[in-house]
Amino acid sequence: xxxxxxxxDKPEDAAAAEAKAxxxxxxxxxxxxxxxxxxxSKEALGLSFKLLELNPEAYTAWNYRKLxxxxxxxxxxxxxxxxxxxxDELRVVELALRQNPKSYGAxxxxxxxxxxxxxxxxxxxxxxxxxxxLKVDARNFHGWNYRRxxxxxxxxxxxxxxxxxxxxxxxxxxxxxxxxxxxxxxxNLLTQQxxxxxxxxxxxxxxxxxxxxxxxxxPSDQSGWFYHLWLLAQTSSPENPQLIALWPSNGAKxxxxxxxxANDKQNTPFSFxxxxxxxxxxxxxxxxxxxxxPVKGLTPSSVSLNSDLVVGKDIQWRPLSVTNSGHSxxxxxxxxxxxxxxxxxxxxxxxxxxxxxxxxxxxxxSIYNCPVNFTFTFEPNNIDSITKDTDLIHDPISWDxxxxxxxxxxxxxxxxxxxxxxxxxxxxxxxxxxxxxxxxLDLFRELPDDNSKFAKLTLARLLLACAAIKxxxxxxxxxxxxxxxxxxxxxxxxCLDPSHKRYYEDERSLVLMDQLTCNMESxxxxxxxxxxPNLAPLNHVQLCRLSLTRIGFVERLLWVQMLDLSHNxxxxxxGYTFPYAVTLYxxxxxxxxxxx
Amino acid sequence: xxxxxxxxFARERHALFLEAMASExxxxxxxxxxxxxxLAYFAVAGLxxxxxxxxxxxxxxxKWILSFQVFPETDNELDNGQFYGFCGSRTTQFPSTNVKxxxxxxxxxxxxxxxxxxxxxxxxxxxNFDSKALLSSMKELQQPDGSFMPIHIGAETDLRFVYCAxxxxxxxxxWTGMDKEKAKQYILSCQSYDGGFGLVPxxxxxxxxxxxxxxxxxxxxxxxxxxxxxLREPASIDVCLLMEWCLQRQAEDGGFQGRxxxxxxxxxxxxxxxxxxxxxxxHFIDHGALRGFLLSCQSPYGGxxxxxxxxxxxxxxxxxxxxxxxxxEEDEIExxxxxxxxxSAAL
Numbered sequence: 006x007x008x009x010x011x012x013x014d015k016p017e018d019a020a021a022a023e024a025k026a027x028x029x030x031x032x033x034x035x036x037x038x039x040x041x042x043x044x045x046s047k048e049a050l051g052l053s054f055k056l057l058e059l060n061p062e063a064y065t066a067w068n069y070r071k072l073x074x075x076x077x078x079x080x081x082x083x084x085x086x087x088x089x090x091x092x093d094e095l096r097v098v099e100l101a102l103r104q105n106p107k108s109y110g111a112x113x114x115x116x117x118x119x120x121x122x123x124x125x126x127x128x129x130x131x132x133x134x135x136x137x138x139l140k141v142d143a144r145n146f147h148g149w150n151y152r153r154x155x156x157x158x159x160x161x162x163x164x165x166x167x168x169x170x171x172x173x174x175x176x177x178x179x180x181x182x183x184x185x186x187x188x189x190x191x192x193n194l195l196t197q198q199x200x201x202x203x204x205x206x207x208x209x210x211x212x213x214x215x216x217x218x219x220x221x222x223x224p225s226d227q228s229g230w231f232y233h234l235w236l237l238a239q240t241s242s243p244e245n246p247q248l249i250a251l252w253p254s255n256g257a258k259x260x261x262x263x264x265x266x267a268n269d270k271q272n273t274p275f276s277f278x279x280x281x282x283x284x285x286x287x288x289x290x291x292x293x294x295x296x297x298x299p300v301k302g303l304t305p306s307s308v309s310l311n312s313d314l315v316v317g318k319d320i321q322w323r324p325l326s327v328t329n330s331g332h333s334x335x336x337x338x339x340x341x342x343x344x345x346x347x348x349x350x351x352x353x354x355x356x357x358x359x360x361x362x363x364x365x366x367x368x369x370x371s372i373y374n375c376p377v378n379f380t381f382t383f384e385p386n387n388i389d390s391i392t393k394d395t396d397l398i399h400d401p402i403s404w405d406x407x408x409x410x411x412x413x414x415x416x417x418x419x420x421x422x423x424x425x426x427x428x429x430x431x432x433x434x435x436x437x438x439x440x441x442x443x444x445x446l447d448l449f450r451e452l453p454d455d456n457s458k459f460a461k462l463t464l465a466r467l468l469l470a471c472a473a474i475k476x477x478x479x480x481x482x483x484x485x486x487x488x489x490x491x492x493x494x495x496x497x498x499x500c501l502d503p504s505h506k507r508y509y510e511d512e513r514s515l516v517l518m519d520q521l522t523c524n525m526e527s528x529x530x531x532x533x534x535x536x537x538p539n540l541a542p543l544n545h546v547q548l549c550r551l552s553l554t555r556i557g558f559v560e561r562l563l564w565v566q567m568l569d570l571s572h573n574x575x576x577x578x579x580g581y582t583f584p585y586a587v588t589l590y591x592x593x594x595x596x597x598x599x600x601x
Numbered sequence: 602x603x604x605x606x607x608x609x610f611a612r613e614r615h616a617l618f619l620e621a622m623a624s625e626x627x628x629x630x631x632x633x634x635x636x637x638x639x640l641a642y643f644a645v646a647g648l649x650x651x652x653x654x655x656x657x658x659x660x661x662x663x664k665w666i667l668s669f670q671v672f673p674e675t676d677n678e679l680d681n682g683q684f685y686g687f688c689g690s691r692t693t694q695f696p697s698t699n700v701k702x703x704x705x706x707x708x709x710x711x712x713x714x715x716x717x718x719x720x721x722x723x724x725x726x727x728x729n730f731d732s733k734a735l736l737s738s739m740k741e742l743q744q745p746d747g748s749f750m751p752i753h754i755g756a757e758t759d760l761r762f763v764y765c766a767x768x769x770x771x772x773x774x775x776w777t778g779m780d781k782e783k784a785k786q787y788i789l790s791c792q793s794y795d796g797g798f799g800l801v802p803x804x805x806x807x808x809x810x811x812x813x814x815x816x817x818x819x820x821x822x823x824x825x826x827x828x829x830x831x832l833r834e835p836a837s838i839d840v841c842l843l844m845e846w847c848l849q850r851q852a853e854d855g856g857f858q859g860r861x862x863x864x865x866x867x868x869x870x871x872x873x874x875x876x877x878x879x880x881x882x883x884h885f886i887d888h889g890a891l892r893g894f895l896l897s898c899q900s901p902y903g904g905x906x907x908x909x910x911x912x913x914x915x916x917x918x919x920x921x922x923x924x925x926x927x928x929x930e931e932d933e934i935e936x937x938x939x940x941x942x943x944x945s946a947a948l
Binding site: 007022023025026029030033034037040041043059060062063064065068069071072109110112113116117144146149150153179181182185188189192226227228231234235238503504505506507508576 | 629755
C-alpha cells in the first residue's frame, strides 16, 4: 500500500498499463472463481501463480494456494513428491518477492510453509534468499524479521547471528538494521547468561569499543550514535531503585515552635540545621522518602520508624502522587506532634530504617536492596530556651513582591540531601560505570569539532551521566563542572539544530536546575525565609528569570514551603510534588498553546 | 525546494484530484484493488478535510460501503470461527449471499476499519448498524499474545491490526470486540530499545507502527492526555524515549522520516506528528520547516507526492499530506480526531 504507482509518460505506455490492468482483472476473477469452487487442478494453480507474480498483494490468492497445497498434499505419500510440492510454493514466493520485496502476503506464505514442518528446511536456500534481498535493500525490515524467525526456527545460536550482524556492520557502518538486530541478540544473550556473556561489564566494554570505531570513522552517520545511546542507557542507569533524598535529612536537628509566637521578633525560632522547620499545620510533621523511580511496597515492616513520639502506633506510608498502579517516587508519613508540651527542652529522636527487605519494588520488578538507617532529632521549642551560641537564621525579612531578596542565611550547612549509603556493592558497580563513562568522555572530547549535532548531544549525555553518578560525597564540585560543560553544549545545539530548539531548551533547564541545587553553598543564595504577619515563617526559594522551560530535581526541594518560579518560560508544572509547599508562584509566559 | 513564503497551499487542485480519484481510479492502482475500500477512504476522508464532501454523493457511498458487509446465514453460525466484517473489494467478495463456506468470506479488519470510517465521515449513523456479529466474531481474531489476525483464514499478525480492532471498537462504542488488556501487553512488547515501536516484537522502530501503538493505547484509555508534560506519572510506555525517537525523525528538510537513515516521506508527518500530538509534545517540532516540506511535495496535478523529488502524486500520500497539514492547523483544513483518523466533526 505504501508503494507509489507511476503515471505513464507516453501513449504506448498508457496502452500497456491498461492492458496490464485488464489482465489483472481477468486473472483475479478466474482465481476467485476457482477459490470459491474449491478447484485445485494444475491449471487453476497455474493461474494463481500468474496472478501472484504480477500482483503479490492479492492476498486471497495466497490463501487459495494454501488451501490447494493442503488439499493436494492429501493425495501424496512419497517424500519426494511432497518436497517437490513445497519447492513449487517456495518458488512462487521468491518470484513474488522479486516483484515486491516487501509483500506481507509473500513473506507470510513462506513462514506458513516452513511452519508446516513437512520437510527439512534448506538452510542454504533460505539464508541465500535473505542475503540476496538484504543486499538489494539492507533496511528491508520484512527480511530482518524473517531472518529472526528463521534463526529461531532452525535453532541457530544467537552467537552466530551476532557474527552475522558484525559482518553486515563491517560492510557498512550505516546499517542501522544490523545494529538494531545486534542489540536484540545481546540483550537475549545477557539475560540468558549464555557462555561468554555472563559479564555485562565485559560485553558492554567491547561494544563501546566497536561502536566508537564506527563513530570515529564516520561521525555524520546516525546509526552508530543511537547504538551508543543504547549502550549508555545500559551502563548508566542503576538496575535497582535508589533512595535519593529524604526529609528531614539524616542528622538534622529540627526545632518547632507554635504559630502564635512567630511574629514576635524576639521569638526567632532557631535550628541547628540551616533549614528551619517552622510550625506545621495541625501539629503534624511529615517525613518524606524520595526514590529515583516510582516504587511501591512501603509498609511498616519494610520501612520501620522508631521514636518516643510514636509508641505503639503503626506508621502508614502513603504515595504522594496518585497513580493507577500504586507506584510513586515520593512517599510520606506523618508524625503527630500536637500533643507535646512546649515546655521542656526535651529532644526526641526519630530513627528510620530500611532493613533487608524484598518488599520495595520498582515497576519493572527490581528490588530496592540497600539497607539504610537515618536519624533526626526534634525539639519542641519554648521562647525561654533560646541560647546564645546559635547563630543561624537572622532577622526574618518581610517580603515585598517586587524585589528579589538577598539571602541572609549563613550556611552552617548540613547537606540536606546527604545520605550515608554503606552498601559496598553499590559503590562497586558505580565505580565500573564511572570508569567506563569517563573513558568515553575522554574519547569524545577528542573528536574534532565539526559541528556534528550527534557528537555534541552524546557528549552532553555522557557528562550528565557522569554527573549523576558523582552525586554522593565530596564530588559535588566536579558535578557542577560537568553541568557547566553540558550547559555550553546545549547552548551550541540550540544554534546548531534549531528545529529541535525547544527540546534542547528543556534539557538545558534540567541541567541548570541540577547545577543550582546540587550544592548547598551555591544554592543558598536562592533561599531565604519569608515572614508575613500572622503567619509562620516559611522556607522560601526563588528561581526566577532563569529562562527555565522545565523544572526537575524536585527531590532536592522537599523542604521548600514557598517556591517562586515566576518570569521563566515554563509551560507546565504538572506532575511535580512538593510535599511541604504552602504556595507556589509560577507565571506562565504563554497561557495558550504555543504560537509558531 | 521553494521558499516557504512562495509556496501556497493549492486547495482547489487537491479537491479536484481527490474528486477524480473518488469517481475513478487510474489503471496503475489495479494491483491495489484488493484494498479498494481503503483507497476510497483516502479519497472521501481527504475531501472531508477540505470541506468538499459535497463533491460526492454521500448516500450513494454509504450504500456502496454497506454492500460489502458479510453476514452469517443464521445465528447458529455466529461462532463458527469466521469474521463477519467488511470485504475490501468486489474481487474478494463472494457474489452469492450464501456465506457458509469459510473460504467464501473474505472480510478483513483493515477494510472494516475503512468502511466504518467512511460511514462516519459521510454522516451515516453507526447506531443503526448491526454490529453484533461483527464484534463477537472480531474477538475470535485476537491471538493468545494479544495481537490480531486480519482475516479468519490466516495471515500475518502485527500492530496494524491491533490498531484496526481498537478503532473499530471505539467507533462502534463497544469494547466487547477485543480483550484490551491483552492487546496492551502485545503493544508494550513491541516497544524497541530506542523508544519507537516495531510492527512485531523485535522489529526495528517504524513510524507507522509507532502510530498504531500509541493511537491504540489512547483509544483503549491506557494513556492520558498530554502525557509528555506529566512525565512523573508512571506510564506503561517509556514516554521520554518515545518522544526523543519521534523528535529525531524530523530531518533537515523539515519532513519526517519513517525510520532512521531513511528519506523524508510525506505520510510520516502524519504518523509521527500524530504521535507527538497525542502525547502532547507537538510543540517541540519545527512547524515552519515541516509546512515548507509538505507544501513542496504538492504536485501540479493536485495531491501530494511521497518524496520531495517524486514526479507523481498518489492518493495515499495525498490524504496523509492533508492530514499532516490539519495537525499544523492549516487554514481551510478541518481538524482531525488523530487517533481515529476521521474528522473531529464526524465523531
